[in-house]
Amino acid sequence: MDQHELIEVPWRGAEHVDAALARYLSLAHSQAGKHGHRFEKLWDVIERNTTGGKRFRPRMVMTSYTSLGGEDLEAGAQLAAAYEMLHTALIVHDDVIDRDFVRRGQANVSGSYRDIATTAGIPLPAAEHRGMSAAVIAGDLALSAAYRLVDRTGAADHIRSRLRELLDDAITASAAGELADVDFSLRDESPSVDEIVEMEREKTAVYSFEAPLQSGAVLAGAFDETVDELGEFGRNIGIAYQIVDDVLGVFGHEGTTGKSTLGDLREGKWTVLTAQAATSEQWGSVTELFGKPDLDGADAERIRRVLVDSGARTFAERLAADFANRAWEHLASDAIPAPLRDDLSPVVRKVLERVR
């Protein structure tokens, strides 16, 4: 998921988050020095894969924390940085699973290590394997960093316990979603729309929306009802966001989304859009094209026409709007104080605008 378009407005504590991440990475780097320069270089690569992101999860943590009265921006920033490192861990391992060497046009961890190896004259298969191996290791380090950063909040023990539980649950949910995603890609028949929604929630919405929002609230000392409502809000807006992202992955403008609109179709990726279309009669005419590694622009247009004509596109857009509306309802709850509602409303509006 790429939330880059949501984050045009400044948010409180952004510079604290960058500073906390920079401090953590610098500490990790200097500790890595004990283990030799090769290991230091791995931290350089991890750092490169962590900087330049739009810090969506940190933004959710800080918005929730500061709008609920949290004043220790340093503590909030450590927690926010934990979710950024978790994001790094998950995308690095996701790229291993997807055998991707590039993310957003740049070499990822696997790609960087593959390129170092090929430059050193190592043949491509061995170089790719070395890239993947380094990425497995890097993801483990980033995952461990997430736990370390939660501890660095310096919050009271019972608060940190709850923060760790939220982190644990987010890791578990992501693992479940990732496993489901792997399984869908191997099945002959299409998964159902419900299965896709559940997978997308687990794989992305929990760690990107629910857990960061809830964690910020816990750190701010919010009431349980507020934490619960934020979880429901996060779940619904997270699913809405993901469905929109899937639609834009096929119908978006590459200039805006920054991704090719051929990728998902070449990969044969099951999303709400394609799972819904697969239940239509028209789908039979494009099953040969869906998942074709060398699918071209004309092939993609044929699939897009089926996605539109079968009503799948409209279905997906409506489903996203439904989830966004449920998110509104939770945001309107009395358990959500007005400043937090004000700060989160733009997130919902942005999701709804993107569908149009």
Added chain:
Amino acid sequence: MDQHELIEVPWRGAEHVDAALARYLSLAHSQAGKHGHRFEKLWDVIERNTTGGKRFRPRMVMTSYTSLGGEDLEAGAQLAAAYEMLHTALIVHDDVIDRDFVRRGQANVSGSYRDIATTAGIPLPAAEHRGMSAAVIAGDLALSAAYRLVDRTGAADHIRSRLRELLDDAITASAAGELADVDFSLRDESPSVDEIVEMEREKTAVYSFEAPLQSGAVLAGAFDETVDELGEFGRNIGIAYQIVDDVLGVFGHEGTTGKSTLGDLREGKWTVLTAQAATSEQWGSVTELFGKPDLDGADAERIRRVLVDSGARTFAERLAADFANRAWEHLASDAIPAPLRDDLSPVVRKVLERVR
């Protein structure tokens, strides 16, 4: 590393460790149920990869903890279980990196998932990839479990902080060692004996000896000097153990070690033994055989002869004895109370006996 031969004697708290692991796995399993039966099955596979082990790291934790006056066997067992789950995480990811589908004659996580997929009619390359993907995910869950279990000790906050730091450092060291190991396998020239010793320390000795021993001591409230000496003891005996293991990997009796003595040679694995031999003139006569995937018994005998004639075997055995002797010296320190010394002495003796 396979420490199974060290563990013939009963040790205090063994049954508590098994119970703590069983409880944790049962909890994880029931929480996994929320995410569907596919995800529950992943926990079944993780569980199968965790049971039946000889619980070497838990034994180190419990020996150190109970010999230093720790009386809460429940708390000790949670900490011991944390190191068992860390071990699981590291071997599962190590198998991904080594592209292994079998460990000790049984399908590992990748192997189990590959087999499920092939049985379902999925072609081998896709099935293998699915196996690896499941293993990446399983390793992440096991790593997260290690952090959770440290929290379950219920120890005072400052104690748990130190326990988490030891866990963090063990994860970092293992990552550095794993990365070095990957790099060695890609180099044209042999790494030096010193490089091998450092890699083996990082990859295995820290998380198998140093950190478990030190963690048990910290939980027992031991003095800093005791914790430090245990670290030195663990480092030296861990390296000694690993060097012996490498020698047995080529010269051992398969019936005793449980591993083929062809594996390391077919893989072209750099160990103290082979790195030392590579500095000799005789090595040139077997470089073609070392790392030959279909190396046979006669080939192996030729390499073994060079390992002996070049003096590499004697060198490795002496080096192991040197490290074991250094371990003795640290064990003899005044900072190590007599009961702990008594409980750890058999570990050193066993290592020395194995070389003979």
